[in-house]
Amino acid sequence: MTDVPVLRSPDGQVLLRAHRGSDAPAVEEQSQDPDMQRFTTIPVPYGPEDAAGFLEHVAGMWASGTGAAWAIEVAHRFAGTVDLRFGEDWASIGYGLAPWARGRGVMTAAVRLALDWGFVERGLVGVRWEALVGNHASRRVAEKCGFLVEGTARGLSVARGVRHDAWIGSLLATEWRAGRGVSADS
Numbered sequence: 001m002t003d004v005p006v007l008r009s010p011d012g013q014v015l016l017r018a019h020r021g022s023d024a025p026a027v028e029e030q031s032q033d034p035d036m037q038r039f040t041t042i043p044v045p046y047g048p049e050d051a052a053g054f055l056e057h058v059a060g061m062w063a064s065g066t067g068a069a070w071a072i073e074v075a076h077r078f079a080g081t082v083d084l085r086f087g088e089d090w091a092s093i094g095y096g097l098a099p100w101a102r103g104r105g106v107m108t109a110a111v112r113l114a115l116d117w118g119f120v121e122r123g124l125v126g127v128r129w130e131a132l133v134g135n136h137a138s139r140r141v142a143e144k145c146g147f148l149v150e151g152t153a154r155g156l157s158v159a160r161g162v163r164h165d166a167w168i169g170s171l172l173a174t175e176w177r178a179g180r181g182v183s184a185d186s
């Protein structure tokens, strides 16, 4: 089994750890959320077999070296996932949080931890972010973490067979090292 690094936010409130089989019910519950269904590519409807498949998939990312995926834990409770999908010396980032944990900086803290690991430990040169146009919460998280939103790519994203325009952005290791993204006020 791959050793998944455990990461903790400076205030100790947000923990990133390996996913566990026991996260399945919470993964399934989170995936019923309309924003998860609207803004990500998860299957709809989403059942227990989808949650089991997801947990297998994230374990496989570590095992195959194709990516890094962490379960986000808040107050000892599974709260969501943040992942880096590797491509050469760049990665793309993805994230989703359970509705109960939203709106108090949890994902911003989780993304910062994943980015710091990616840039410092994994030696990434840059990280790409994309979100469906209109996903303001995702964009705000990306911007607070230092991403530069570079524009709109027409028809870039396909979710359940439908093509959508996407906002795209990036963050470079040089910018991260210069403090971009960690100096934001929240």
Ligand SMILES: CC(C)(COP(=O)(O)OP(=O)(O)OC[C@H]1O[C@@H](n2cnc3c(N)ncnc32)[C@H](O)[C@@H]1OP(=O)(O)O)[C@@H](O)C(=O)NCCC(=O)NCCS
Binding pocket: 035, 036, 039, 040, 095, 096, 097, 098, 101, 102, 103, 104, 105, 106, 107, 108, 109, 130, 131, 132, 135, 136, 137, 138, 140, 141, 186
């Ligand atoms: C995107 C998501 C991960 C944000 O998680 P979160 O923990 O609530 O994020 P944070 O609290 O760290 O930051 C959210 C920011 O977005 C802002 N925000 C939230 N909803 C917003 C909206 N509809 N319009 C504008 N800003 C919004 C918040 O005010 C906050 O900014 P602030 O700190 O300046 O006030 C969460 O909403 C989610 O899981 N959404 C569904 C899945 C998804 O969209 N994933 C990303 C796919 S690219």
